[in-house]
Amino acid sequence: MLANCGSRKVLVKLDEESNPAYGVNPYSRTMKDYINYGFVILDKPRGPTSSEVVAWVKKILNIDKAGHSGTLDPGVSGVLPIALGNSTKVLQGIAGLEKEYIGVMVFHGPVEEGKVREVFKMFTGPIYQRPPLRSAVKRRIRVKHVYSLDLLELDGRYALFRAVVESGTYIRKLCYDIGEVLGVGANMRELRRVRVGCFTEDKAVDLETLRAAYTLWSEYGDEAMLRRVIRPVEEMVAHLPKIYVRDSAVDAIAHGASLAAPGVAKVEEGIVKDSMVALMTLKGELIALAYAQASTDEILKMDRGIVAKVTRVIMPRGVYPSTWRRRKETSQGVQGG
Numbered sequence: 549m550l551a552n553c554g555s556r557k558v559l560v561k562l563d564e565e566s567n568p569a570y571g572v573n574p575y576s577r578t579m580k581d582y583i584n585y586g587f588v589i590l591d592k593p594r595g596p597t598s599s600e601v602v603a604w605v606k607k608i609l610n611i612d613k614a615g616h617s618g619t620l621d622p623g624v625s626g627v628l629p630i631a632l633g634n635s636t637k638v639l640q641g642i643a644g645l646e647k648e649y650i651g652v653m654v655f656h657g658p659v660e661e662g663k664v665r666e667v668f669k670m671f672t673g674p675i676y677q678r679p680p681l682r683s684a685v686k687r688r689i690r691v692k693h694v695y696s697l698d699l700l701e702l703d704g705r706y707a708l709f710r711a712v713v714e715s716g717t718y719i720r721k722l723c724y725d726i727g728e729v730l731g732v733g734a735n736m737r738e739l740r741r742v743r744v745g746c747f748t749e750d751k752a753v754d755l756e757t758l759r760a761a762y763t764l765w766s767e768y769g770d771e772a773m774l775r776r777v778i779r780p781v782e783e784m785v786a787h788l789p790k791i792y793v794r795d796s797a798v799d800a801i802a803h804g805a806s807l808a809a810p811g812v813a814k815v816e817e818g819i820v821k822d823s824m825v826a827l828m829t830l831k832g833e834l835i836a837l838a839y840a841q842a843s844t845d846e847i848l849k850m851d852r853g854i855v856a857k858v859t860r861v862i863m864p865r866g867v868y869p870s871t872w873r874r875r876k877e878t879s880q881g882v883q884g885g
Contacts (some may be wrong), residue, residue: 552787553746556816561848564813566830567795570868573831574780579771583609584633585834585862586778591752592620592628601755605630608759610766617642618715618744626741627752635781637860641824641837642784645745646695648712652739653723655705657732664707667729668697677721692717706737746786753777781862782834785826789816791847791856792828793835798868801827801835806857809850819844825856835863 577585592601598619606614615636617629626649631639671694678689693714701708711719720736727734742749753761761773793801797811807827819825819840827835838856840847847855 552818556789556818558790558792558814558816559844559848560814562794562813564794564830570795571798571829571831571833574782574833575775577780579765579774582775582780583611583778585635585781586633587629587631587635587638587781587784588758588778589747589752590628590630590758591749591754592625593754594623594625597622598628601628602630604755605632605758608755608762610762615639618645618647618741620741621720621739624739624741626739627744627747627749628741629744629747629784631781631784632778634862634864635784637862638781638784638834638837640860641788641826642745644715645787646712646714647717647741648710648743649719650700650708650710650740650742651719651723652737653707653709653726653734654737655707655727655730655732655734658705659702659730659732661699661702663730664702665699667726668699668709670729671722671726672697675722675725677718677725679718679721690716694722697722712743782828782832785834785837788824788826788837789819789840789844790826790828791815791819791838791840792830795830795868796871798829798835798863799865799870801858802861802863802865802867804858804861807838807855809847809852809855812847812850812855815844815847817844819847821846824859827856827858829863829868833863833867836861 588605598616602614602616611633613636614630614632617639620628629642674691674693676689677692695712698710699707700710719739723734723736758777761777764770765774791812792814793807794811794813797807801807813830821840821843823840825838825840827838829835836858837860838858840856841854842850
């Protein structure tokens with residue numbers, strides 16, 4: 549899944565305001581809710597496993613639940629998105645995002661720069677890979693996409709490279725295969741992940757910074773630093789096109805109901821049928837992840853029918869009034885419940 553990190557045009561279907569009595573701007577949540585509906589773009593150090601790092605984050609923030617997306621091997625550093633509390637429900641929405649790496653591979657014999665660049669081009673595009681012996685998935689041949697593979701510098705037998713790849717691509721195996729094609733052999737010497745979808749290393753924080761930010765809040769009541777290092781769950785779905793929902797339809801969706809056309813207030817461009825979308829309140833709160841049942845243009849023209857089927861509810865029930873309990877007509881923009 550290629551991440552679209554740019555802003556999309558929002559098209560108004562129904563000009564309606566949100567009642568200030570319900571919900572809250574995501575950046576204005578209480579600190580407790582801000583953590584529970586937040587995530588950290590962590591700069592994972594070399595050494596520990598991804599699971600160990602998640603355990604440390606839970607201990608630092610004194611929370612029971614957290615989860616990561618895109619495992620990094622112990623010897624690899626870099627961007628590791630970690631969802632906190634209820635935000636772990638969104639991990640399925642970012643699991644397929646592309647990854648960008650900077651690495652060093654070492655060749656086992658002399659190589660020519662021109663030949664290396666030629667082989668790099670051969671490994672750009674769809675490639676076949678069998679996961680290594682030490683992996684968490686079945687060792688069957690899979691097709692993965694290498695979006696770009698660039699030689700940044702060649703110093704003797706050491707090659708500095710940048711790779712942008714589909715989720716699930718093994719860079720260590722990529723280096724090995726390149727060495728085989730060159731006929732000299734090669735292995736990965738160092739690797740750092742610099743981006744996961746829209747999450748870049750310049751926004752990543754290390755464990756000590758996270759610890760310091762939490763201490764400032766828990767011991768001194770200063771929230772400012774913690775609000776900078778933890779980001780609202782809504783930023784986890786920056787890559788997804790969004791449908792903005794009328795207040796009257798929000799609680800039914802929180803109960804797992806599908807979104808019907810009358811419940812739509814605004815919609816972003818770029819929605820394709822059967823693609824994942826984020827359902828948002830008019831205040832910008834994430835309600836749920838869903839699969840679109842129509843395109844942007846079709847949604848704007850629909851007066852009835854199902855617009856999106858919910859796959860994962862994020863918002864708790866009762867945040868918005870349950871008008872659907874009293875009025876189950878489709879004019880309320882919901883079906884089911």
